[in-house]
Amino acid sequence: MQDRPDLEALLTAVARFLDGVASGAPGRPLDAGTLYRLRIASHLCALASREVASQDEEDAAEVEILRLALPQTAPAEALRAGARGRRQAIRALERQLCAAIDADAAAGADAPSLDAARHEEAVVAVLRRRLQVANPRFDLGEDWP
Amino acid sequence: MTAHVEGDGPIGVAALQSALGDAFGGDIVVHGVTRISGGACQDNARVDLSAQGGGLDGITRLALRADALRSLPGSLPRRVEARVMTAAVERGVCTPAVRLQLDDQPRVGASTLLLDWAPGVALGRRVVAGPELEQARRHLPEALAEQLARIHSVRPEHVPGLFDDDWHGGKALGAADQRAASAALVAGDAVPHEVEAYGLTTAAPSTFFDRDPVYAALQAVQRQLGAFVEPHPALHIIVAWLERHAPRRSDVVLVHGDFRVGNFIVSPERGLEAVLDWEFAHFGAPEEDLAWIAVRDWRFGRLDRPVGGLCERARWCRAYEAAAGRRLDPEALHWWEVLGNARWAAGAVQQAERVLTGREDDLEFVAIGRRAAEMEWEALRLCRRGPPPIDA
Known part of the structure; x- marks a missing residue:
């Protein structure tokens, strides 16, 4: 559902930051801001590791969720075109989903239609999966006040 | 001076x-x-x-x-x-x-x-859970509600021209430009180029909020969503919900704009010492401040205490109503809480874009961008659940 900044951008930013830290004066203590960003760098590396490990499975699951929610699905060749191609295909499906959601809203029904409910369930299902990878400590409970 | x-x-x-x-x-x-x-x-x-x-x-x-x-x-x-x-x-x-x-x-x-x-502690997790502030926390919700009531007692007519010097992107925005921005945004028209250059398409200027705070806040999120590079279906659902459930026009008062744990100084000796960070102040709806403190990210791990990780909503509302003499509408508060989470989700996306478009280089902004999904989840959860009873 959301991978911008994508893995490449995440790791590039981490590398650029670490390079800056390593280029600092030897022996000079790190300030609080740099130490804080070192923790962020560590967190982003862990996130990237989880995403690499689960990417194929997550992409397949996301395509399946979107396929069930939309009348069209991604072209088969796009899904076979490697990770980058799959993500582009999923983006295209997500844009279709946004348009479908906007159409649900424009229909103006007081009670949600079956289509609207299906679209919302797809959004929730994909968000849940992505959050479990991006931040396993995030509490997905529904009952908090 | x-x-x-x-x-x-x-x-x-x-x-x-x-x-x-x-x-x-x-x-x-x-x-x-x-x-x-x-x-x-x-x-x-x-x-x-x-x-x-x-x-x-x-x-x-x-x-x-x-x-x-x-x-x-x-x-x-x-x-x-x-x-x-x-x-x-x-x-x-x-x-x-x-x-x-x-x-x-x-x-x-x-x-x-x-x-x-102002001496004391501002760090959110310490304010919410630090043992040295246990005593100070006992009356903190009431002290904050009292401060908010004082802030909200300021109306536009009390301080004419307070925001006339709005300034964005390093340039002073003249009164004529502000009027053009407000008129265009209110009318839903295309924003004049010279106004767009000031970055006002993603956040309404202070002068705009005082026309109709509900509409202005909603429009600001819609414009943020329209500018995204990446599709965000969750925010499309949330914005549609906000459009369907928008409360009636509210009072217009001085709004702090970032009234949340993390922007308060608290000391063991005196409790609340200071309210900080007024950079997002504007004239708007009092409910905006009252709900922003309950946005999930400002609970600092205490999800069971929806108001800033400090207390339940009923206590917060009672304290504010007593201090301000203003009756609160739970449905309006709920709407502003959904909006607050959506606004923070959109803000997180924007933070990452500052780096991805090469304007700035800060690892923190990159990381924040990946957290937008958390705020989207929370806003959707609130939309699906509906407003909690205020006296719960």
């Missing part, structure tokens, strides 16, 4: 000492200027000094707050923030008084403020 500093900028010890001497007289020695963590739009520092005689007699510490090179859409320049803080102090709000405003520092067009120093 304003002054002009020549030399090595607002955090240069010699220049600062000279400016303070010129402004306050007496014998002033600045011992050090130490940067402290700040927001996205300003540089903050602690100024340690000694002063004998003059206007700072006996003062040993001040806070320095300067316009940073970078800014966020909708954030006020320091010189306008100073006026807002002064208006708040006049209403009895416990926020640091502005001692001195240095114009054209640290750059031409920017400003630096010297403020009273």
